[in-house]
Amino acid sequence: MSVYKVLITDAEYPDLSDEQRLLEEAGCQVSIAQCRSPEEVILAARDAFALMVQYAPITSDVIHALPNLKLISRAGVGVDSVDLDAAKEKGVWVANVPDYGVHEVASHAAAMILSLLRHVCFLDRKVREGVWHYLSTGEIHRISSLTLGVVGLGRIGRTLASMMVHVFGRVIGYDPYLPANAWPEGVDRVDLRDLFMKSNVVSLHLPLTKETSNMVNREFLALMPVGSYLVNTARGGLVNMEDLIYFLDNGHLAGVALDVLPKEPPVAGDPIIHHPKIIITPHVAWYSEESEKELRYKWAMNVVAFLKNGRPLYPVVMPVERSS
Numbered sequence: 001m002s003v004y005k006v007l008i009t010d011a012e013y014p015d016l017s018d019e020q021r022l023l024e025e026a027g028c029q030v031s032i033a034q035c036r037s038p039e040e041v042i043l044a045a046r047d048a049f050a051l052m053v054q055y056a057p058i059t060s061d062v063i064h065a066l067p068n069l070k071l072i073s074r075a076g077v078g079v080d081s082v083d084l085d086a087a088k089e090k091g092v093w094v095a096n097v098p099d100y101g102v103h104e105v106a107s108h109a110a111a112m113i114l115s116l117l118r119h120v121c122f123l124d125r126k127v128r129e130g131v132w133h134y135l136s137t138g139e140i141h142r143i144s145s146l147t148l149g150v151v152g153l154g155r156i157g158r159t160l161a162s163m164m165v166h167v168f169g170r171v172i173g174y175d176p177y178l179p180a181n182a183w184p185e186g187v188d189r190v191d192l193r194d195l196f197m198k199s200n201v202v203s204l205h206l207p208l209t210k211e212t213s214n215m216v217n218r219e220f221l222a223l224m225p226v227g228s229y230l231v232n233t234a235r236g237g238l239v240n241m242e243d244l245i246y247f248l249d250n251g252h253l254a255g256v257a258l259d260v261l262p263k264e265p266p267v268a269g270d271p272i273i274h275h276p277k278i279i280i281t282p283h284v285a286w287y288s289e290e291s292e293k294e295l296r297y298k299w300a301m302n303v304v305a306f307l308k309n310g311r312p313l314y315p316v317v318m319p320v321e322r323s324s
Contacts, residue, residue, distance in 0.1 A: 003027060003029045004026075004049040005047055005048045006028045006051075007031045007041075008032045009045070010034050010054050010056045011052075011054050018296060019296060019300040020032075022300040026303070026304045027307065038059045041058065042065045042066070047066075048069060049069065049070055049071070050072070051069065052073045054075045055081060063083060069092050070092060070306070071093045071095065072087060072092060072093070073302035074095065074096045075097065076097060077098050078096070078207055080209070084316070084317050093312060095302040099155060100295040100298060101285075101286035101291040101294075101295065103291075104286055104287060104291045105285045105286055108259060109203050109231055110163055112259070112279060112281075113257070115279060117140070119138075119140055121279045143167055144168065146170075147171070147172060148167075148170070148199060148200070149195040149199030150173045150174075151195060151206060152174070156205045170188065171187045172187065172198060174190060174192045196220045196221075199228065200228050202224065204239070205234050206234050207234075214237065215239075216230070217240040222247070226252055228253060229254055230257075233260065236260040237262050239258075254277065256277060256279070261280075298313060
């Protein structure tokens with residue numbers, strides 16, 4: 001039986017025995033590292049056939065330095081840490097796990113939205129400061145009179161929108177890639193500028209790409225109604241943080257809820273940590289005991305399926321077929 005070398009480049013899980021068992025039963029030899037840089041990945045991977053990646057950067061240099069590499073399996077939905085163009089050109093498959101935490105992320109976004117609109121966290125802070133008054137954090141408006149804008153209607157965005165059509169007065173959405181026959185019922189389709197102009201709350205559900213990096217910047221934040229809110233459970237790099245702080249400080253935005261940041265965790269002096277109008281959670285929207293179990297199983301099964309069938313469960317990049 002052939003032995004296929006697999007490197008788990010990094011993982012925050014304390015015990016990887018389940019992944020190891022699945023891989024070893026498929027004939028793999030498993031190594032585990034905690035790589036933080038491309039150089040560390042190259043040193044640890046050597047003649048690896050597959051990489052299982054959580055956060056380690058898989059750059060073009062990494063891909064070109066590993067001649068035996070055939071597959072990269074990413075633990076999560078986003079693949080922005082992998083150079084997809086280099087992988088495709090080098091003949092390396094890239095796979096992710098796109099469906100493990102759909103309800104968790106949508107529910108977390110919903111919880112953040114409702115917490116912002118009902119001032120739950122802000123009122124909690126006031127009470128702990130010794131202030132007991134229903135107007136201590138300003139006006140609160142009836143949610144059924146407000147509009148929610150959902151940017152990106154993939155699995156998570158559609159799930160959130162479908163939840164919220166029963167809560168908000170209106171739900172609007174933007175997604176240039178979603179066909180009409182897949183559009184969620186009760187959600188009005190608008191262009192991106194209209195969405196920011198008409199939404200009391202904007203919730204982001206986009207991948208991080210060259211096109212979407214810093215997409216939510218001064219231009220789009222200025223379009224939002226005074227007193228509106230922003231929620232991001234997608235990718236930290238979607239939002240220009242300097243512009244966001246500016247619009248919070250000048251009163252244009254009433255509050256923001258973030259589960260993701262451009263740099264995680266934030267440094268001690270980062271102004272977002274103690275900002276009174278920001279709610280932050282530690283990149284936890286994906287998590288439940290059930291979703292973590294599903295994620296880790298499918299993360300490993302991408303490799304097992306590739307060995308058995310010649311393709312991973314969830315391919316994102318399929319290599320270029322070269323004519324002889």
